[in-house]
Amino acid sequence: MSERKPNSERLSEALDNRRPADDDVRNELETARAVRRAARPELAEASVGRIHRRALARLRQNRRPQRFSGGLALRWAAALIIVALLIAAGTGTVAASSGSLPGEPLYPVKRFAEQAQLALTPASARPSLHLKFAEKRLDEIEKLAAAGLIRTEALDNLAAETEALLAETQSLPADKQAEIYSAIISLTEHQQSVLERVRARAPAAAQAGLAHAQEASAKGKKIALEAIQKIKSTPPGQLKKTSEPSLAAPSTPQAASTHEPPGKQHTPPGQVKTPPGQQSTPPGKQDTPAGQGHGNNSGSKGKP
Amino acid sequence: MLYRAYVQPIYRYMLLRVGDPAQAEDLAAEVFLRVVDGMPRYQRRGLPFGAWLFRIARDRVTDHYRRAARRPTSRLDDTLPADDPGPHWSAETAETHEELYAAMRQLTDEQREVIQFRFIEEWSLETTARAMNKSVNAVKALQHRALNALHRKMKEANSGRR
Numbered sequence: 001m002s003e004r005k006p007n008s009e010r011l012s013e014a015l016d017n018r019r020p021a022d023d024d025v026r027n028e029l030e031t032a033r034a035v036r037r038a039a040r041p042e043l044a045e046a047s048v049g050r051i052h053r054r055a056l057a058r059l060r061q062n063r064r065p066q067r068f069s070g071g072l073a074l075r076w077a078a079a080l081i082i083v084a085l086l087i088a089a090g091t092g093t094v095a096a097s098s099g100s101l102p103g104e105p106l107y108p109v110k111r112f113a114e115q116a117q118l119a120l121t122p123a124s125a126r127p128s129l130h131l132k133f134a135e136k137r138l139d140e141i142e143k144l145a146a147a148g149l150i151r152t153e154a155l156d157n158l159a160a161e162t163e164a165l166l167a168e169t170q171s172l173p174a175d176k177q178a179e180i181y182s183a184i185i186s187l188t189e190h191q192q193s194v195l196e197r198v199r200a201r202a203p204a205a206a207q208a209g210l211a212h213a214q215e216a217s218a219k220g221k222k223i224a225l226e227a228i229q230k231i232k233s234t235p236p237g238q239l240k241k242t243s244e245p246s247l248a249a250p251s252t253p254q255a256a257s258t259h260e261p262p263g264k265q266h267t268p269p270g271q272v273k274t275p276p277g278q279q280s281t282p283p284g285k286q287d288t289p290a291g292q293g294h295g296n297n298s299g300s301k302g303k304p
Numbered sequence: 305m306l307y308r309a310y311v312q313p314i315y316r317y318m319l320l321r322v323g324d325p326a327q328a329e330d331l332a333a334e335v336f337l338r339v340v341d342g343m344p345r346y347q348r349r350g351l352p353f354g355a356w357l358f359r360i361a362r363d364r365v366t367d368h369y370r371r372a373a374r375r376p377t378s379r380l381d382d383t384l385p386a387d388d389p390g391p392h393w394s395a396e397t398a399e400t401h402e403e404l405y406a407a408m409r410q411l412t413d414e415q416r417e418v419i420q421f422r423f424i425e426e427w428s429l430e431t432t433a434r435a436m437n438k439s440v441n442a443v444k445a446l447q448h449r450a451l452n453a454l455h456r457k458m459k460e461a462n463s464g465r466r
Contacts, residue, residue, distance in 0.1 A: 008429070008444040011451075028451040031458065035423040038404045043315045043329060051333040052307055058340045 060167070101140050102153040123171060127180045130165035131187060137161045138191055145198040150206035158191065159216040166223055178231045181224040188221035306353065307336060313425050314361055320408055320416055321365045331368055335361050354435035362413070407457040415450035422447055 011025045015032055043051075097106035097113065114133055121129050137158040144151055162184075169180045192214055199210040314335050318328035338360045339346075346356050408416050414436070421432040422443075433443045 006444065007448055027455045028448065031451045031455040032423050034458065035404060035419060035454075036426075038424075040312075040424055041316060041319055041325070042312050043332070047329050048308075048311055051311065051329070051336055054333055055307060055336045055340050058337050062340060 056167075101144055102151045102157065103144075103149075123168070124176070127165055127168045127172060130161060130168055131180070131183055134158065134161040134165055134187055134191075138194055141198060142194055145201070150198070150202050150209065152209055155209050155213040158213060162188065162191070162217065162220045166220060169227075174231050174234070178228055181228045181231075184224040185221055185228075188217045188224065191217040192221075310354075310357055311336070313420075314357065316424060317358065317361050317417070317420060318365070320405055320420060322368065323405070323409065327368070331361075331364050334364050338364065351437065352434040354431070355437040358417070358435055359437075403461060404458070407454060407461055410457050411450060411453055414446055415453055418443060418446045418450045419454060 007025055007028070010022055011028050011032065014022075014025060014029050015036075097109035100106040100110050118126060118129060137154065141150075141154045141158060144154055165180075165184060165187075169177055169184070172180065195210055195214045195217065199207065199214070202210055311332065315328055315332040318331040318335075319325060322328055322331065335357070339357060342356075342360070346353070351359075408419060411419070417436060418432060421427045421435055422429075427435070429440045429443055429447075433440045436443060436446075438446070
């Protein structure tokens with residue numbers, strides 16, 4: 001005689017239509033279905049952006065004192081970590097990681113080395129470094145696409161690097177800003193042409209993520225263009241650092257939609273959905289092999 | 305990154321607690337500002353991020369009601385413009401949604417949370433367990449009680465209308 005499954009399991013199976021509902025889970029099933037059927041209210045995109053800008057502004061505000069008090073100590077700590085890494089692993093691991101791609105075991109080592117490099121770089125030189133890293137992120141997307149993969153992590157990294165670049169540029173003196181903003185315009189144009197090329201061959205399931213990455217890149221370009229115009233139109237004696245964060249939360253296809261039917265929810269690749277517990281690859285956001293779409297993500301699937 | 309993953313669940317969490325979309329937005333914003341302020345402390349603790357985030361959200365709601373008891377509520381400085389459409393929901397689903405949320409507001413905090421995480425956000429048992437800082441078995445038991453309690457509340461609401 002087979003063992004009777006627990007209530008929660010029988011409920012999940014009935015919810016996913018994998019089995020008929022037993023009498024003792026019928027009420028639960030009916031209620032769970034009613035909850036799933038009901039609308040999922042979402043914050044308007046403008047509100048999402050507004051909260052994001054406030055959080056970014058607070059983040060910058062919180063970081064400022066560290067540059068004077070703990071900045072030096074942090075840099076020394078980072079330098080010591082690098083030395084320890086080099087001694088412990090030889091130059092082999094770090095060097096071997098330089099060609100790694102998102103999703104590969106050595107990729108976190110590569111990113112860590114970059115972060116350490118950033119920590120050791122004076123603020124005035126950080127935008128140039130971010131520019132270099134943003135180019136690397138684009139190169140990674142191209143290499144993955146050549147291998148038939150679109151990884152959401154890679155698309156997110158590109159947007160984050162461009163965002164960091166714009167944020168760091170704002171803290172430069174205005175005359176230096178113009179130079180970096182020009183480079184950002186070229187960079188984002190290149191990003192868009194590469195993303196367009198990748199998108200032309202990408203499967204349907206990766207389209208939304210790529211479109212989102214293109215949109216974020218276009219926003220970056222727009223910000224850089226506007227900043228340059230502002231700098232040009234300001235008399236030289238009045239040039240000063242900009243202070244307001246300017247890159248709003250990228251618009252997500254999901255946030256724009258109101259509600260998807262239960263059992264048909266689908267996280268478009270490119271959307272960031274890091275789950276509770278800090279998992280790095282949310283279900284519904286797995287790598288998309290070229291030529292394959294996402295399966296229907298129904299039931300209790302650990303969505304975020 | 306984390307912001308984009310959690311902003312809508314946190315907003316819905318607040319909406320379930322306070323009922324008013326504008327207040328829910330303000331409270332969601334407060335949560336993320338607290339997250340930014342508390343990030344250095346969080347890194348030293350090791351609680352799952354989701355659990356930490358929703359703990360902040362619970363504290364914000366408690367503070368909100370405490371403030372409301374002392375004086376009339378006021379919105380944060382960054383208010384919604386008058387023409388802001390607020391949360392998106394369609395007219396035909398609004399009634400069902402509002403009835404459901406009203407019934408859910410009568411549940412205990414934990415029951416409401418488990419229903420939101422499991423059936424609105426559609427998180428797995430494991431993800432829900434992490435967000436609630438509970439074991440999977442505890443979440444299963446809580447889900448069972450919560451669904452039955454909600455079923456009763458909805459039934460009561462339906463019979464009250466007739």
